[in-house]
Amino acid sequence: xxxxxxxxxxxxxxxxxxxxxxxxxxxxxxxxxxxxxxxxxxxxxxxxxxxxxxxxxxxxxxxxxxxxxxxxxxxxxxxxxxxxxxxxxxxxxxxxxxxxxxxxxxxxxxxxxxxxxxxxxxxxxxxxxxxxxxxxxxxxxxxx
Ligand SMILES: [Zn+2]
Numbered sequence: 095x096x097x098x099x100x101x102x103x104x105x106x107x108x109x110x111x112x113x114x115x116x117x118x119x120x121x122x123x124x125x126x127x128x129x130x131x132x133x134x135x136x137x138x139x140x141x142x143x144x145x146x147x148x149x150x151x152x153x154x155x156x157x158x159x160x161x162x163x164x165x166x167x168x169x170x171x172x173x174x175x176x177x178x179x180x181x182x183x184x185x186x187x188x189x190x191x192x193x194x195x196x197x198x199x200x201x202x203x204x205x206x207x208x209x210x211x212x213x214x215x216x217x218x219x220x221x222x223x224x225x226x227x228x229x230x231x232x233x234x235x236x237x238x
Pocket of ligand 1: 126127142144146
């Protein structure tokens, strides 16, 4: 019997695989070479949704940013979200100028604030029925 638990990304292609390239996981977005627009998640259609250009390249986004907005959710949503409550969700603005929707982790919900420095981590979201860990990117306060 194989009891090895697997890490399964909540969605493929959101971040780079650190075991593949020896670096740290980074969120992957799209950059339109025609109009300069950035997207996250990346445009799987291969089309820029602003200018319809097909000239898109994948880019690795910064792993640190600042909280742009957030809210604390006290009640478990009826579907999809299976981890604990309360939790914080919101947007982080990255130095590239793009805002990424995210869950927040490793933080005192009372102390979160707009403009706070945060960094990206890959962390368990919940376990599936086979005991595999479903993982997602989240942001946590930078401690240093
Ligand atoms: Zn474009």
